[in-house]
Amino acid sequence: xxxxxxxxxKPHDTGYKFLLSSKKAFxxxxxxxxxxxxxxxxxxxxxxxxxxSVILQDFKNKEADLIYHARLKGKDVIFYLLxxxxxxxxxxxPYRLLLYMNEIWRDIFKNTLLxxxxxxxxxxxxxxxxxxxxxxxxxTVPLSFKETLGNYELFTGNILDFKYILINVHTYDExxxxxxxxxVGAVFLLDQAxxxxxxxxxxxxxxxxxxxxxPEEFKLFVAWAKNILARSFSPGKKKEITAILEKTxxxxxxxxxxxxxxxIKKSLKDAKHKGIEKGIEKVARQMLSDGEDISKIIKxxxxxxxxxxRLR
Numbered sequence: 001x002x003x004x005x006x007x008x009x010k011p012h013d014t015g016y017k018f019l020l021s022s023k024k025a026f027x028x029x030x031x032x033x034x035x036x037x038x039x040x041x042x043x044x045x046x047x048x049x050x051x052x053s054v055i056l057q058d059f060k061n062k063e064a065d066l067i068y069h070a071r072l073k074g075k076d077v078i079f080y081l082l083x084x085x086x087x088x089x090x091x092x093x094p095y096r097l098l099l100y101m102n103e104i105w106r107d108i109f110k111n112t113l114l115x116x117x118x119x120x121x122x123x124x125x126x127x128x129x130x131x132x133x134x135x136x137x138x139x140t141v142p143l144s145f146k147e148t149l150g151n152y153e154l155f156t157g158n159i160l161d162f163k164y165i166l167i168n169v170h171t172y173d174e175x176x177x178x179x180x181x182x183x184v185g186a187v188f189l190l191d192q193a194x195x196x197x198x199x200x201x202x203x204x205x206x207x208x209x210x211x212x213x214x215p216e217e218f219k220l221f222v223a224w225a226k227n228i229l230a231r232s233f234s235p236g237k238k239k240e241i242t243a244i245l246e247k248t249x250x251x252x253x254x255x256x257x258x259x260x261x262x263x264i265k266k267s268l269k270d271a272k273h274k275g276i277e278k279g280i281e282k283v284a285r286q287m288l289s290d291g292e293d294i295s296k297i298i299k300x301x302x303x304x305x306x307x308x309x310r311l312r
Contacts, residue, residue: 015227016085016132019187020066022220023047028184030081033167034130038072046071050080054103056096064100079126080104086133094145097129097164129164134191139168174202181209183217187224196264199229203257210253218250229260237267285311 020026023044030039050067066083082100084093105124109117116122133139146152146161169188177189186206193199213221222245229241240263248256280301287297288311297308 015224016134017065018227019183019220019224020083020085020132021049022216023049024214024216025183025220026066026068026083028182029132029167032180032182032184033172034165041072041075042070043073046073052107054100054107056099056103058099059092059096062096064103067104079128082127082129084129084131086131087135089135089137089139089141091141091148093131093141094148094164097131098145098160098162101127101129101162129162130167131164132167132169134169136170139166178205178209181212183213183221183224186210186213186221190225190228196229196268200257200261200264203260207253207257211250213250215250222246222248234267237263281307281311284308288312 020029026049027042027044027047030042048069050069052067054064054067056062064082065085066081068081068083069078070081071078082097082104084097084100086093090096104127108124112122142148143166144161144163146159149159152159169191172188172192174189174192177185179185186209189202189206190199193202210218210221226242226245229245241260244256244259244263280303284297284301284303284307287301288308294305294308297303298305301308
């Protein structure tokens with residue numbers, strides 16, 4: 001295991017993008033964490049993920065993370081949902097969101113007949129910008145675009161402005177997340193954990209939630225868990241944990257947790273012994289540098305003669 005033993009590495013990489021590429025998971029996210037009237041009117045049937053890349057040349061070919069085309073249930077209202085995934089505080093986010101929205105509108109306009117676009121009744125679709133943040137630092141980026149403009153207070157009503165929706169993983173209470181049924185709440189709860197021991201404790205609290213997951217949700221949960229848990233281990237232990245997760249069914253969650261916990265405890269124990277061994281070797285090196293006799297070093301460190309010879 002790595003030097004920061006027991007800590008969980010959580011870069012905001014493909015884990016959330018893979019999870020939220022599922023319409024089921026994305027709908028859960030919107031309904032549970034976006035507190036607006038329209039959020040309850042979104043369902044999977046009226047949601048379409050846009051696979052076309054929206055790339056910004058100004059940001060070294062930075063690409064928008066997730067874009068969905070949505071329609072409200074029973075209403076002829078079409079709009080877009082733009083989701084950015086962040087693990088660090090980025091003060092350029094409002095500007096980047098503006099550029100993404102502009103590129104989406106440009107693409108729509110480009111694919112609309114000019115004659116139709118020139119009509120008085122033509123309207124571009126609404127785009128809802130959102131940011132999912134799972135970093136440890138407090139999110140201090142302004143939520144409204146106008147606050148990124150100098151002296152915006154002097155020009156009220158005459159400047160461009162929008163507000164993005166911030167979903168901050170670490171602001172949700174454990175009890176609140178445990179009440180939610182589904183993969184997104186479970187993932188948020190695990191993502192808040194700072195150590196492998198804390199993850200194991202939270203996995204045990206999620207047993208009933210995991211058992212009730214539909215097959216698609218459980219598959220997404222396992223993929224996310226592999227991404228978070230396995231990366232904290234050596235290749236051998238990583239392979240072992242991955243095999244445990246992949247072979248487990250939702251109804252066998254207690255067995256899965258028990259097996260993963262066994263691997264983690266063994267790995268922590270091995271790492272502890274390795275740390276002790278390194279400490280003893282350090283003492284032996286110091287004694288060698290001080291000119292101590294090998295027989296004395298053997299007596300005080302317990303290391304075999306051949307090991308001490310290798311340290312010379």
